[in-house]
Amino acid sequence: MMRKSLAGAAVVLSLLFAAANAAEVAGVRLDDHSRLAGSELVLNGAGLRSKLFFKVYVIGIYAPHKTTKAAELIDATEPRRIAMHMLRQVEADSLLSALKEGLQQNHSEAELTAMKPQIERLEAIMRAIGTAKPGDLITLDLTAAATSVSFNGQDKGSIAGAGFGAALLKIWLGGKPIDETLKQALLGG
Numbered sequence: 001m002m003r004k005s006l007a008g009a010a011v012v013l014s015l016l017f018a019a020a021n022a023a024e025v026a027g028v029r030l031d032d033h034s035r036l037a038g039s040e041l042v043l044n045g046a047g048l049r050s051k052l053f054f055k056v057y058v059i060g061i062y063a064p065h066k067t068t069k070a071a072e073l074i075d076a077t078e079p080r081r082i083a084m085h086m087l088r089q090v091e092a093d094s095l096l097s098a099l100k101e102g103l104q105q106n107h108s109e110a111e112l113t114a115m116k117p118q119i120e121r122l123e124a125i126m127r128a129i130g131t132a133k134p135g136d137l138i139t140l141d142l143t144a145a146a147t148s149v150s151f152n153g154q155d156k157g158s159i160a161g162a163g164f165g166a167a168l169l170k171i172w173l174g175g176k177p178i179d180e181t182l183k184q185a186l187l188g189g
Contacts, residue, residue, distance in 0.1 A: 025185075028058040028085045036079040037143050042066055044073065047185025049178070051098075058085040059172065061186050068187045070173040074166045082140040082168065086132045096126050102171030102178045111167075118147075118164040125149045125157040140168060 023030045026048045034041045041062035049056045062081040063073055073080065103119065104112065112119070129151045132138060139150040142165030146158040170177075177183040 030060040045186040045188040047182040084138040105176040106170035106174035
C-alpha cells in the first residue's frame with residue numbers, strides 16, 4: 001500500500017514538474033529549456049502566428065538568458081533557437097513568401113542583395129522540406145557560424161554566416177515585425 005502511494009506521489013510530482021517546465025500556446029506545449037551547441041537555452045517567449053482568421057504556427061525563441069529587448073536577441077553572439085510548431089498545412093512557397101516578406105520589411109535593398117546567396121540556400125532547404133503539416137516542427141538554430149534548419153528533428157541543411165540568423169530574427173523582432181503582438185509575446189510580454 002505504501003509503495004503504491006509513493007509511486008502515485010512520484011507520478012503526480014513528475015507531471016507537476018513537467019507542467020512547470022513547459023509553456024503552452026494554442027494547445028502547443030513548448031519546453032522551457034533547450035540545448036544547442038553545448039549551451040543551455042531558455043524559452044525567451046512564445047506566441048501564435050495567425051493570418052486572417054487562421055492559426056498558422058506557434059513560435060518560440062530560445063536564448064542563453066531571458067530578455068525583453070529585441071536588439072539583445074537579434075545581436076547576440078551566443079546560440080539561439082527559433083522553433084515553429086505548425087498548426088495548419090503550409091506549402092513551402094507560402095512559408096518562403098512570408099519569410100521573404102519579413103526580410104524585405106526589415107532590411108534595405110543593399111542588405112537583401114548582400115544576403116541573396118543565403119536567402120537562396122534557405123529557399124532550397126525549405127523547398128526540399130516541401131509541405132509542412134499540423135504537428136510538424138521547423139527549427140532554426142542560430143550559431144556564430146551558421147543557421148541550421150531541422151524538420152521534425154532531422155537536419156535539413158545549414159546556411160553559412162552569423163548575420164543571417166540575426167536577419168531571420170528581425171522577421172519577428174525587427175522594427176517592422178510580421179505581427180507586433182507576436183513580437184511582444186516573443187519578448188516575454
